[in-house]
Amino acid sequence: MIAESEVLVPVRFGGAPGVAHGGYTCGLLASSVGPIEGTPVVSLLLPVPLDQPMHLEISPDQAVLVFDEQVVATMVASPEPIPATPPLTAAEVARAVEDYPGHDQCFVCGQDSVDGLLLAPEAVGPNAVACPWVPLETSPEVLWAVLDCPAGWATDEPMVLTRMAADLHTTPKPGEPHVVVARQVQRLGPVATTLSSIYASDGTLVAAATAQWTVPRF
Incomplete structure (x- = not known):
């Protein structure tokens, strides 16, 4: 079963000129999918537009973000935890x-x-x-x-x-x-x-x- 919704990145959350912030976009995709088993891994395939509705398709094993009939980002789950960077005071x-x-x-x-x-x-x-x-x-x-x-x-x-x-x-x-x-x-x-x-x-x-x-x- 595939769930579908629309998402967009508001203009405030820009990165490079005219493009959505990469980390914010990854977080938006991960949080839109909801709780998953494992670590969310997001791949950015194309620049993500600002303030433009995008189509999000969520299936049991992945999520796909589509804009203008092109896949701009995908998300899958990984069982591998992420090691921490050593802290600084x-x-x-x-x-x-x-x-x-x-x-x-x-x-x-x-x-x-x-x-x-x-x-x-x-x-x-x-x-x-x-x-x-x-x-x-x-x-x-x-x-x-x-x-x-x-x-x-x-x-x-x-x-x-x-x-x-x-x-x-x-x-x-x-x-x-x-x-x-x-x-x-x-x-x-x-x-x-x-x-x-x-x-x-x-x-x-x-x-x-x-x-x-x-x-x-x-």
Whole structure:
């Protein structure tokens, strides 16, 4: 049996200019499907439009997101848990080099975004970044988005998110300080693999993700 519905990504949740934020889109797809056995794994096949209705088809073994008769994203479940990125304390994050270059409209890390999260991942080692985060919004989609951008900054060159999986262990407490850490763990040709995690101030693991990134072809 296939369940069908319509979903869209509001303009606020943009990533690259004119395109939906990859992590937010992955979280939207995972949360639209509902509880599953295992870890949701989302593949982004084409750029996802902003503020455009998309068709979501959910079957027992996968979910498919369609726009303009093209499959833009899919989701399946994996039995494999995601390893956590080693934590850092708030003090360690505060000592990161303050040279964050992100000045654009990205919902998560764009410093020019009017109503974004304003995360500023900074280097804490080779291909490793971290940043503080005080959550005001705690939806699954926002958690996926927060796990995404720092991982993108951990890669050794600009890349495009093509696949993401996340385990959400608990809901962060609004208004309390958290730390987001990410690192690149593998690079094979044009493809990089990252791990990212969100920690509460007491060291509790809030969420963890792994992502695959690919060098753009254009």
